Amino acid sequence: MIYNRLGNSGLQVSALSFGSWLTFAKQIENDVAEKCMIKAYDAGINFFDNAEGYAGGASETVMGNILHKLKWDRTTYLVSSKVYFGGDKPNQSGLSRKHVMEACHAALLRLKVDYLDLFFCHRPDKNTPIEETVRAMHDLITQGKVLYWGTSEWSAQEIMEAHGIARAMHLTPPTMEQPQYNMFHRERFEVEYLKLFKDLGLGTTIWSPLASGMLTGKYLEGLPAEFTRAKFEGLEWLKEKLAGDKAKTQLLQTAALAEIAKQLDIPLPVLAIAWCLKNKFVSTAILGASRVEQLTENLKAIDAMPLLDEKVMERIESILDNKPKQPAF
Numbered sequence: 060m061i062y063n064r065l066g067n068s069g070l071q072v073s074a075l076s077f078g079s080w081l082t083f084a085k086q087i088e089n090d091v092a093e094k095c096m097i098k099a100y101d102a103g104i105n106f107f108d109n110a111e112g113y114a115g116g117a118s119e120t121v122m123g124n125i126l127h128k129l130k131w132d133r134t135t136y137l138v139s140s141k142v143y144f145g146g147d148k149p150n151q152s153g154l155s156r157k158h159v160m161e162a163c164h165a166a167l168l169r170l171k172v173d174y175l176d177l178f179f180c181h182r183p184d185k186n187t188p189i190e191e192t193v194r195a196m197h198d199l200i201t202q203g204k205v206l207y208w209g210t211s212e213w214s215a216q217e218i219m220e221a222h223g224i225a226r227a228m229h230l231t232p233p234t235m236e237q238p239q240y241n242m243f244h245r246e247r248f249e250v251e252y253l254k255l256f257k258d259l260g261l262g263t264t265i266w267s268p269l270a271s272g273m274l275t276g277k278y279l280e281g282l283p284a285e286f287t288r289a290k291f292e293g294l295e296w297l298k299e300k301l302a303g304d305k306a307k308t309q310l311l312q313t314a315a316l317a318e319i320a321k322q323l324d325i326p327l328p329v330l331a332i333a334w335c336l337k338n339k340f341v342s343t344a345i346l347g348a349s350r351v352e353q354l355t356e357n358l359k360a361i362d363a364m365p366l367l368d369e370k371v372m373e374r375i376e377s378i379l380d381n382k383p384k385q386p387a388f
Contacts, residue, residue: 060103061361063342066262068207068234070176071105072137074336075358076264078108078345084117086349093125094351100129102358106137108237108264108345109170110181111162112144119169127171139264140166141211141237143181154184159195163204177264178205179237183213190224197230209235209262215251222259235262235342241270242316242331242379243309248340262342265335273301273309274331276317315378319371325363332360333367334375 061074077099083092096107107126109119119140126138142162145151150158159180166175178199180192196208210218210233218236225232236255240248244267255261269275278301313327320330335344348354367375 065235065342067260068262070207072343073103073105074343074361075104076106076108076343076345077104078347079118079122080113080347082347082349083121084114089121092121095348095354096125098351098354105135106343108139110141111166112181116169119166123169123171137176138170138172139177139179140175141179141181154180154187154192156191156195159192163199174203175205178208179211181211183217189220193221193224193230200231207234209233211237215255218255235264237264237266239267240265240335241268242274242334243270256340263340264343264345265341266345268332268335268344269328271301273313274328276313276327279310279314312378319374323366326356328357329359329363332357333363336360336364337367
């Protein structure tokens with residue numbers, strides 16, 4: 060395993076991490092979740108990602124029960140939660156001080172830990188002043204309930220505003236951002252955030268390195284009649300993403316990328332994940348898995364990184380044909 064600093068912080072995070080978004084308390088049984096966490100931990104993964112909005116909090120409960128059962132040394136792993144998608148009633152969602160505080164306390168109980176290593180604002184909240192959210196996060200840090208706070212899918216302008224407020228008011232600024240980043244979703248990470256990486260030393264915990272499964276190659280023959288993930292409430296968009304007009308182009312690109320992977324003698328998902336890790340501004344890439352075998356394969360991305368030399372990266376770029384104006388590589 061490779062370990063990177065989380066941006067300019069002193070925190071060491073494994074280049075690959077393990078998340079529970081679409082799997083825990085949804086797709087897989089709890090015993091499979093436990094086996095996957097053990098496999099990840101034994102492979103050197105030290106960051107386990109979660110959120111209050113994953114399976115309505117049940118994902119955190121499953122992970123918390125596993126952590127409690129396994130009794131790993133707390134100094135050897137990082138665990139996160141995210142606040143925003145808490146419920147439908149007033150004050151059960153968003154980034155108000157009330158919800159930020161209550162969401163943190165609820166996550167601590169579900170995860171069965173005394174503190175969260177990372178706590179993310181899961182989305183920007185247009186109805187709450189950023190100053191209110193920054194101060195709430197700062198207070199959680201001073202109380203020892205959170206060690207580092209960050210954002211997820213915030214714009215560069217919003218992140219800069221949070222940093223400006225923190226500096227002006229002597230509060231703790233966000234340390235990291237959790238954006239989507241993969242071969243098919245690049246503009247924000249490689250262009251919009253570039254100044255943040257250079258000027259603020261922002262860390263990143265990227266999600267969906269396999270583009271919602273597109274870059275596994277399993278959809279090259281079309282969506283299966285029984286598309287499992289699309290059955291879950293709130294994931295109807297996923298079927299459109301994988302079967303819409305834009306997907307047709309991406310499927311052609313995926314087929315070409317699969318040829319490169321074949322020539323390198325590695326699975327396509329391993330190629331796609333290794334490609335993400337080649338970007339120096341990726342602190343960690345979050346993996347999801349519904350089977351231990353799937354996780355075992357994707358962990359090989361670390362060993363595959365040296366195979367992606369300059370010539371291979373150029374071949375990949377020629378297939379994608381969407382190189383940003385200011386590439387971050």
